[in-house]
Amino acid sequence: MYNYDQFDADFVRERVAQFRDQVGRRLDGSLTEEEFKPLRLQNGLYLQLHAYMLRVAIPYGVLNATQFRQLALIADRFDRGYAHFTTRQNLQFNWPKLVDVPDILDLLADVDMHCIQTSGNCIRNVTADQFAGVAGDEIEDPRPVAELIRQWSSHHPEFSFLPRKFKVAVSGAARDRALLKAHDLAIRIVRNEAGETGYEVLVGGGLGRTPMIGKVVRDFLPKGQLLAYLEAVMRVYNAEGRRDNKYKARIKILVHEIGVEAFQARVEAELRAIGSTSPGDELEELARIAAAFDTVHYSRLAPRSEKFDAACARNARFAEWARTNLFTHRVDGYAAVTVSLKPVGGVPGDMTAAQMRLFAELAERFSLDEIRVTHAQNLVLPHVRLDDLHALWLELVDADLATANVGLITDIIACPGLDYCALATARSIPIAQAISTRFADAARQAEIGPLQIKISGCINACGHHHVGHIGILGLEKRGQESYQITLGGDATENAAIGDLLGPGVSAQEVPDAIERIVDHYLAHRLTDELFIDTVRRLGVDEFRAAFLGAQDEAA
Amino acid sequence: MKLLDRDGIRIDEFFRATAEDRVSHDRLIVPPDALEAQLSSREMRQVGVEVSNVASVEELARYFDDLALIAIVFPAYSDGRGFTLARRLRNAGFRGVLRAVGPLIADQFAHALACGFDEIEAPESIVDRQPFEQWRRAGASISLPYQQGYSRATSIFEQRRRGRQGECNA
Known part of the structure; x- marks a missing residue:
């Protein structure tokens, strides 16, 4: 978990007060519905078929148990006792009332959470590999970079009224588990021939009406230059992205229409116009952010667990679940467990408040107080001892959370x-x-x-x-x-x-x-x-x- | 239209004119095609130009020294191109007055000021619904931005950096 400093906490509180004021001004007629709409969207509030829907940001899909319990509390108090996990590692409440939303945002702020930019024509919540910090094929943990981008993009004065939404994903691994090539902009942490780490930047991917695969616009961006580069990309897009047709307004259409080379040239020209930057300052801030993440205290364990092997031999159903739902942890003696939210005949990504409370407890008992949300609408307990897997599984079975289908045909x-x-x-x-x-x-x-x-x-x-x-x-x-x-x-x-x-x-x-x-x-x-x-x-x-x-x- | 800036609603001292107008006002805002004519008439007046949000920074840069004001038109409040143009003009060295013209709302005041605008010329219908007090409050709703180099306030990133160097009081 990234721990907020006072600046982060104050910012989120001010954003809540700001939204409370906006809701008040909508209700007293100062803001028309048309004027209010982009403002509520930038706080994750949609008007759906039957009711408002509030989308909570879960930056790069990482949560702790306290936050998870708070989400359960909100589900009980303001929704109908359940929540829904989305394909952008976020969570949605489907039945909140407009007047309650500022109070919900305050409850989120109590646990360092918010709904900032989970919707609207702005830079959206940043996603990342759900196995960040866990996967063996990782060059570097992508979460500090994702957090840096979260902060930099929050309430951005220049890029809050873009032609269309803008989705960013980050990964530090060889395998792509973050759907990088389907994002408006994606960052892959890579190592060059000199052994230095830097960023490969892809632009112009996206699904929607006109699906496109992202293209590399920089194969190696040195560290310390990321925010200047992002500013240049966003400025080119904000100025030149199409605004005549919302279905042609994503950056993928701009890149496709002018070509990657022309797009690159515009970004480089913009970088020159920005002029000198301070890579040292960015590196320092990145280091500060990395240090503000909790240190995960692993125990020194043997790579194999006799307890686990015996349980597999004894119980075929457990063995089946272990075969489908485990991911190899880079630390000996641990596994990352994907908990399927796809029970047979169930609603993909839904979880009841009761399940959420139990899950929070399991995260504390078995996973060093950490939970991840995957873009496939499942959850991950990232740091479980092999020795504990069977005990965890028994608890999951009782909570109807032990479906053994991760990656299979019913994991839809x-x-x-x-x-x-x-x-x-x-x-x-x-x-x-x-x-x-x-x-x-x-x-x-x-x-x-x-x-x-x-x-x-x-x-x-x-x-x-x-x-x-x-x-x-x-x-x-x-x-x-x-x-x-x-x-x-x-x-x-x-x-x-x-x-x-x-x-x-x-x-x-x-x-x-x-x-x-x-x-x-x-x-x-x-x-x-x-x-x-x-x-x-x-x-x-x-x-x-x-x-x-x-x-x-x-x- | 009503004009407002950081301090409140203001009287607009600029008068909109074309190339042909032989007006006695000493402060004019003209369209781009009238700019050369008005600047060359040299009648000791302050000249501003009103441009669309896709105007060329390079072309405007030729006049930076002579221009008292650049007004950028926002066709809709959801069209953020004007913010980028303002930023580019400031990056290119424009030091005169930057005015945003169009249906901006109070909640964009902070964005506009941070991107380099000095004043907003908004339709009366909006300013009547959203009196200046709302603009002031919305403009101050986030006291510190994360982004460096935008607002007058020292950014969060910069405050942290100074904190690391033991200069918290700056």
Whole structure:
């Protein structure tokens, strides 16, 4: 955890008071609804289909137990006893009242949290690899950089009225678990030939109506120059990003229209105009931020745990869960545990207040008081002793939180869709529930292996359908929900946009359609070949033929 | 339209004119195509220019020494290009008065001032709904910004740096 200093704490308090004042001025008519809208959005407050929705920022997905309990308290007091984790490592309350929001923000500020810039045409909450500081393939922990960007982008005087939203992700690892290439701007900590660490900067990725893969604009930006570089990028975007059409207003369209080289040239010119910077000051601030993170006090443990091995041998269900839900920790004797929020037939990413309170306790008992939120809408207990895994699992089983499906076909990402969202054109949650019910059998899931299904209820792609191995996009055609299915998307460092398989299918037909694709894979895969690798080897065309052919037979 | 700055609502001493106008005012704001003519008439007056938010900094820079004021038009309050243009003009060395013209609201006062604007010319309909007291309060709602080099206040990053060097009282 990053610990706020007095400046950070005062800033968040002032932001709450500012919003309280804005709400008051909306209610007394000083602000029109049109004027108020961008102001409430920049504090995470949306007006949805049935009610307001408040999106809480969880910077780079990191929380402690105290914060988690406070979120549970808010869920009980101001929502309907549950909360929803999003694909940007944030949390949403679906039923707050406008007049209560300033009080909710105060409760968040009590635990160093806020809703700043979780929405609106500004620099959004910064995301990062959920295994930051844990993963063995990491060059450097990305969280201090993410925190530096969080602070720098907060209430930015120049970049709070951008053409459109601006999403930033940071990773310090070789493998991409932060969806870097689908972000407006992404930073990858890299090491150059001289052995120095610096930043690779990608710009212009994004999903939505026009999906694009981010492009490298700087392959090695020396440390200390990050904020000046970001300022230059943002200035070029703010000045030149399109404002005539909201669907063409993201930076990806600007980069695409003028070309990467022209974009780079403008950024470099802007850097020259900014003039001299003080890399030393930025390095010092970065070091201060890094030091303000809690030191994680690991014990010296053996790399293997007899207790864990024995529990696996004794209990097949535990062994199954351990096989799917554990991630190797860089420290001997520990594992990072992904706790699936995708029970069979459940709502992806939902958690009850009671579960949240229990989870907070488990984080304290088993994970050195730390919790992470993943963009796949799951939670992570990042530092669990191998010796404790079985005890933890027993507790999770009691709380209905022990679903053994991380990375499998029922670990589905889904946006809130037409059940909540004002933009949605179709439902997503019931589709996820139907697929997860269809593939509920654990043995079958294990046989299928890693397969990511991602569902969006509209073209804006909050459910990341473009980068799902199987993507599902819900549209509305002549008053009916229609689901387009794509294949071959990839959310990793090999990022790829999926290809459309054919005409849309009805909601009822989706599970059958998924099953046809899976059956084709199972029939044609090589030994141990993963779904995505079979798709790449055979090509989408062959799957398309199978998909369409079977569809004809079914008709 | 009403004009306001850090201290309150002000009387606008500038008069809007075109190239042809032979007016007696000693302070004029003209459109870009009238700038050359008004500057060359040299009648010991202060001349300002009103530009769109996509105006070229390089072209304006040629006149920096002669220009008393640059007014940047905000077509909508959600259009933040004017903030970047103001910043670029200040970075390029413009020291005269910067005015934001358009439907800005009280809650953008701090943004405008921090980006280098001195004054706001907003429609009466907005200033009537949002009296200056609201602008003053909104403008002061965040006492310290994180970002360096924007507001007059010493940024949080800078205060921390001074703190490290034992100069907290600065």
